[in-house]
Amino acid sequence: xxxxxxxxxxxxxxxxxxxxxxxxxxxxxxxxxxxxxxxxxxxxxxxxxxxxxxxxxxxxxxxxxxxxxxxxxxxxxxxxxxxxxxxxxxxxxxxxxxxxxxxxxxxxxxxxxxxxxxxxxxxxxxxxxxxxxxxxxxxxxxxxxxxxxxxxxxxxxxxxxxxxxxxxxxxxxxxxxxxxxxxxxxxxxxxxxxxxxxxxxxxxxxxxxxxxxxxxxxxxxxxxxxxxxxxxxxxxxxxxxxxxxxxxxxxxxxxxxxxxxxxxxxxxxxxxxxxxxxxxxxxxxxxxxxxxxxxxxxxxxxxxxxxxxxxxxxxxxxxxxxxxxxxxxxx
Amino acid sequence: xxxxxxxxxxxxxxxxxxxxxxxxxxxxxxxxxxxxxxxxxxxxxxxxxxxxxxxxxxxxxxxxxxxxxxxxxxxxxxxxxxxxxxxxxxxxxxxxxxxxxxxxxxxxxxxxxxxxxxxxxxxxxxxxxxxxxxxxxxxxxxxxxxxxxxxxxxxxxxxxxxxxxxxxxxxxxxxxxxxxxxxxxxxxxxxxxxxxxxxxxxxxxxxxxxxxxxxxxxxxxxxxxxxxxxxxxxxxxxxxxxxxxxxxxxxxxxxxxxxxxxxxxxxxxxxxxxxxxxxxxxxxxxxxxxxxxxxxxxxxxxxxxxxxxxxxxxxxxxxxxxxxxxxxxxxxxxxxxxxxxxxxxx
Numbered sequence: 001x002x003x004x005x006x007x008x009x010x011x012x013x014x015x016x017x018x019x020x021x022x023x024x025x026x027x028x029x030x031x032x033x034x035x036x037x038x039x040x041x042x043x044x045x046x047x048x049x050x051x052x053x054x055x056x057x058x059x060x061x062x063x064x065x066x067x068x069x070x071x072x073x074x075x076x077x078x079x080x081x082x083x084x085x086x087x088x089x090x091x092x093x094x095x096x097x098x099x100x101x102x103x104x105x106x107x108x109x110x111x112x113x114x115x116x117x118x119x120x121x122x123x124x125x126x127x128x129x130x131x132x133x134x135x136x137x138x139x140x141x142x143x144x145x146x147x148x149x150x151x152x153x154x155x156x157x158x159x160x161x162x163x164x165x166x167x168x169x170x171x172x173x174x175x176x177x178x179x180x181x182x183x184x185x186x187x188x189x190x191x192x193x194x195x196x197x198x199x200x201x202x203x204x205x206x207x208x209x210x211x212x213x214x215x216x217x218x219x220x221x222x223x224x225x226x227x228x229x230x231x232x233x234x235x236x237x238x239x240x241x242x243x244x245x246x247x248x249x250x251x252x253x254x255x256x257x258x259x260x261x262x263x264x265x266x267x268x269x270x271x272x273x274x275x276x277x278x279x280x281x282x283x284x285x286x287x288x289x290x291x292x293x294x295x296x297x298x299x300x301x302x303x304x305x306x307x308x309x310x311x312x313x314x315x316x317x318x319x320x321x322x323x324x325x326x327x328x329x330x331x
Numbered sequence: 332x333x334x335x336x337x338x339x340x341x342x343x344x345x346x347x348x349x350x351x352x353x354x355x356x357x358x359x360x361x362x363x364x365x366x367x368x369x370x371x372x373x374x375x376x377x378x379x380x381x382x383x384x385x386x387x388x389x390x391x392x393x394x395x396x397x398x399x400x401x402x403x404x405x406x407x408x409x410x411x412x413x414x415x416x417x418x419x420x421x422x423x424x425x426x427x428x429x430x431x432x433x434x435x436x437x438x439x440x441x442x443x444x445x446x447x448x449x450x451x452x453x454x455x456x457x458x459x460x461x462x463x464x465x466x467x468x469x470x471x472x473x474x475x476x477x478x479x480x481x482x483x484x485x486x487x488x489x490x491x492x493x494x495x496x497x498x499x500x501x502x503x504x505x506x507x508x509x510x511x512x513x514x515x516x517x518x519x520x521x522x523x524x525x526x527x528x529x530x531x532x533x534x535x536x537x538x539x540x541x542x543x544x545x546x547x548x549x550x551x552x553x554x555x556x557x558x559x560x561x562x563x564x565x566x567x568x569x570x571x572x573x574x575x576x577x578x579x580x581x582x583x584x585x586x587x588x589x590x591x592x593x594x595x596x597x598x599x600x601x602x603x604x605x606x607x608x609x610x611x612x613x614x615x616x617x618x619x620x621x622x623x624x625x626x627x628x629x630x631x632x633x634x635x636x637x638x639x640x641x642x643x644x645x646x647x648x649x650x651x652x653x654x655x656x657x658x659x660x661x662x663x664x665x666x667x668x669x670x671x672x673x674x675x676x677x
Contacts, residue, residue, distance in 0.1 A: 020638030030466070056466070062496055067455045067489035074459020077444065080461075080466055097486070101449045104652075105601070111436035112651045147652050157533055170654040199657065 002027075006157075006188040011181045014156035014189045015045050018163040019083065021193045023053045026081060029167065031058045033068060033085030042087055043123060043182050061209065065091055069098035069120070075104070076116040085169060087126035090136030090177055103145025103172045110274045118172045119163075124152075125217045125267050126315045127180035132306035135179070137268035137299070141217075142174045143245050149173040150244040152199060154181070154219035157189045158242065161196030168195060178217030185220070201248040203255060207235035210261035210328055213252065213278055215241040218265045218316060225321035236325065244274055252278065253285045261328040262289035270298035292331035295324045334524050336570065337550055338540040340603045345611050347545060348673045352613060355544045356604050357390040357398060357622060362412035363601055364626040365421060366575070368634075369411070369428060373579045379430045382409045386542070386574035389600035391507045392416045393547025394474050394567070397502075397555050405457040405475040407450075409506070409573075413476060417443050421633035426640055432647050433640045442471075450481045454490030455505070458461040460501040472558040473501040474551075480511020482528070483519050491566065495532040500558035502551060505565045506541060513586035524569035534564050541569025542600035545607075545654075574599070644668070 009017070016261050022029045031046055031053075037060040040047030050058040061068050065086055072082040086092050092099070106114040126135035143150050151166055151173055153159035159177065166173035178185075204219070212222040222238045229236055239255045243250070256262045262282050264275040279294040297316045305311045345352060366385045372378040384391060387409070391500070395404065395416030406413050411424060419441050426434025427445075444460075444674055445455040457475035464471040481487060482505060490644070494501045505525050509516050522528065529536025537554070539546040547569055554565035572595035576583050608614035645668040649660040656664060666673045 028466075062489070062492055064489040064492070066486055067458075067493045070452065070455025070486060070490060071459040071462070071493055074456035074461070075463045075466075076459070077456065078460045078463020078467070080463045094485070097449060097452055098455070102452055107653070108651045110651075111432055113436050113439070114444060115654055149653075197510055246653075246659065249658060 003298045005191045007157050007191070008186050009189040011156045011159055011177060011185050012043055012045050012183060014160040015163055015177065015234065016047060016049070017189070018160045019046060019049060020052070022083065022164060022167045023049060023057060025193065028055070028079065028081040029083060030075060030080055031083045031085070032061050032071070034063055034087045035060060036085050039244045041085065041222050043179070045121075045177075046085065065095040066098050069095040069103065072118045072120065073098065073102055073116055076118045077106070077114055081117050081167060083121065086120060086122040088134045088136070089122040089138050090133045092122060092138060096141070099142070099148070099261055100145050104145050107171070108147055115170050116172050117170045119175055120172070121177060123173045123179045123182065124176045124310060125178045125180060126304055127217065128306040129311065130179065135304045135311070137266070139176055139244055140268060140272060140274040140277070143274055146253060147172065147247065149198060150176070152176045152178070152216035152244065153242065154178075154216055154240050155185055156187045158196060160189055161194050162198065162242065164193060165195035165198050170200060173198070176216060180217045181220070199243045199246045199248055200319040201239055201243070202250040203237060203251070204240050205236070207239040208259055209234045209236050210263060210325055211237040211239060211255045211259045212263050212265060212321065213239045213241065213255070214265035215244065218267055221316055221318055222265055222321060225325065226316040229325060234325070234329070247281070249281055249285065250277045252281065256282050256286045257289040260289050262290070262294045263297060263321065263324045263328060264294065265297045265316050265321055267299050269301055272299050273298055288299060292328040295328055297321050297324045334526055334536065334538045336538045336540055337546045338543050339545040340540070340543045340607050343610070344606050345545065346549070349583045351396075351548070351612070352545070352608060354607055355392060355548060356549035356601075356614065358392045358396060359412070359415045359544060359601050359604065360622060361626055362388045362392060362415050364623070364630065365411065365415060365424070368630055370575070370579065371606060372425070378425070378428050380578050380580055381428050383575035384409050384573070386509060386599065386608050387506055387571045388412050389604070390504065390541040390549050390569035390571050391476070392549045393544045394476070394502065394504050396539065397548055397551035398472065398474055399555070400442075401469065402442060402472045402474065402555070403460055405453045405473055406443065406458065407453060407476055407478065407481070408446045408448055409478065410446060410476050414443055414446070417441060419443060420628060422636035424668060425634060425637040429637070431495045431640055432643050451484035451486035451490070453477070453480040454486050455493055457501055458490050458494045458497065458499045461501045462497055463496070470500070470559050472500045472502065474504060474555075476506060478511060479505065479507040479509065479516050479525060480514060480519055482525050491532045491534070491564070494564040495534045498561065498563040500561070501564040502554045502558060503564060504551070505566065505568045506571055507568055508571050510573065510587065512577045512581065524568060526566055528655045529566040532566075534566060536566040536568065537566045538570065541571030542598050542603060544600055544604045556651070571600070572598070574644065645670070
């Protein structure tokens with residue numbers, strides 16, 4: 001269901017619009033976190049929402065992430081639909097006990113009695129010279145928590161529909177928003193309420209030479225690399241996973257089988273990152289079709305560097321993706 | 332200023348209606364009966380690891396009976412007495428401690444959630460549940476419970492602070508039984524009373540003799556009334572003692588003396604209330620005998636019900652992970668349902 005009219009919005013505006021529609025459409029929806037009220041969020045994602053819906057439904061919490069997650073869980077237990085914001089994904093760590101021990105376990109441990117329709121939004125990733133700890137990409141940590149879903153949109157129009165779907169979803173959903181895209185990505189976004197399905201990967205570009213697989217802030221990097229490769233006559237397929245959990249393995253494996261070469265791109269630290277899971281699934285499900293090793297282009301095995309002059313060497317870029325492409329094509 | 336420890340029993344006071352006093356006693360005696368049976372079942376291999384509450388009945392039952400029907404309890408793992416007094420059927424509780432899935436879905440009409448195993452994570456969740464009531468225009472109060480050791484956790488602090496800031500209708504019960512497994516209170520904190528910490532959150536803190544059911548009940552009732560009127564949370568510290576081990580896997584002789592245990596045994600909350608009831612002419616040996624016979628019959632009935640629960644089947648492992656199974660759960664479910672594993676279906 002996609003509305004007719006569209007305007008060009010950035011990611012911040014698109015998410016703001018989704019929150020606005022969710023608040024308007026369902027009085028159980030509550031938006032809260034640190035600085036989301038009066039300030040409208042440090043990235044202004046919640047701008048204007050408190051003025052429109054009041055301090056009861058859009059509110060600031062004390063500065064305590066575990067408290068925010070615990071509050072969200074309890075509100076959901078009591079029948080509300082919380083949409084919590086964690087100011088940066090790298091600030092989720094104090095809340096890991098709530099996430100790993102409870103958020104995705106309540107439905108299971110109560111044998112279906114207590115489902116938690118919680119959405120946790122958090123900006124993640126690098127590329128804009130944020131201070132230390134502000135550029136982390138902890139999606140693998142979250143994907144490793146039982147019973148939660150993980151969604152990472154790559155553009156404003158996808159973000160709006162996916163966020164509304166996440167809010168409608170009856171299970172906990174982490175919704176990670178690439179900081180680099182907040183004001184960097186602009187696209188025509190349909191007006192009005194629409195949802196996009198969770199758990200579906202998308203093929204953004206067809207090609208026979210190799211398959212690039214990624215999500216969120218890495219999608220524009222993959223598309224840029226694909227563009228450069230195309231100029232040299234190499235057409236690559238680009239897959240945007242969008243939902244990490246539940247993973248759309250059918251689309252993933254289908255896309256890899258078509259080319260026989262897979263490059264997984266993610267900006268988190270390489271070891272144990274979600275790209276390792278993708279590579280493992282490809283190895284399990286498509287190894288007979290592979291013409292080359294599955295290659296990961298990822299952050300280095302080091303903390304995301306707080307040193308602005310060199311941080312761009314950490315985060316994967318088109319140059320690194322193209323180097324990986326040369327490797328799998330010449331294997 | 333040192334807080335006053337609220338106490339009524341052993342002073343010849345029984346400021347309760349006859350029905351209230353008897354209800355407290357019956358519920359405590361019933362809980363103790365369950366606890367003893369559970370320990371026996373565990374030794375017979377008919378229950379899993381069990382966390383007894385023996386000695387803490389007054390603290391738990393006193394709070395449970397102070398709540399209204401629409402109120403919620405958010406318990407930790409040592410709160411079987413609280414759950415029983417809130418109406419959780421005995422056979423469900425047996426199945427819970429048997430780690431049988433049929434005991435993990437509490438009936439809809441029981442306003443209690445499953446006990447928490449991690450320490451203090453229930454505290455901020457109780458606050459959320461309490462606020463949900465306010466949003467929905469319902470005036471439910473939430474009672475949540477933790478031990479003295481649990482108050483060292485960050486979530487205890489975050490939860491109490493959230494509750495204070497939002498005026499959440501929560502009763503925080505701290506059962507201070509002197510030990511976190513083996514670690515004594517003196518190694519958890521420098522303050523003499525945990526309730527003193529309430530001041531740091533800007534909420535009332537009350538200390539009660541936790542083995543005095545009357546004191547717990549009356550103070551809990553005040554806290555619940557305050558909460559329901561929109562006056563915010565209360566921290567209620569009940570000074571008590573765990574007469575049994577931490578769990579059936581624990582050996583308390585390694586960390587506490589027999590003399591200490593005996594001293595607390597003489598302050599058994601059930602004996603103390605019974606003495607007061609007898610002095611008031613409300614209870615006697617005959618009444619006790621009748622009650623025990625009823626409890627024996629009830630337990631036998633409930634145990635039989637629990638024993639009838641069908642063996643859980645392996646595919647239950649991947650059920651209720653999500654509202655709708657994802658492809659990974661579905662694949663596993665298909666295999667497990669056939670008595671196989673996913674690796675065997677490749």
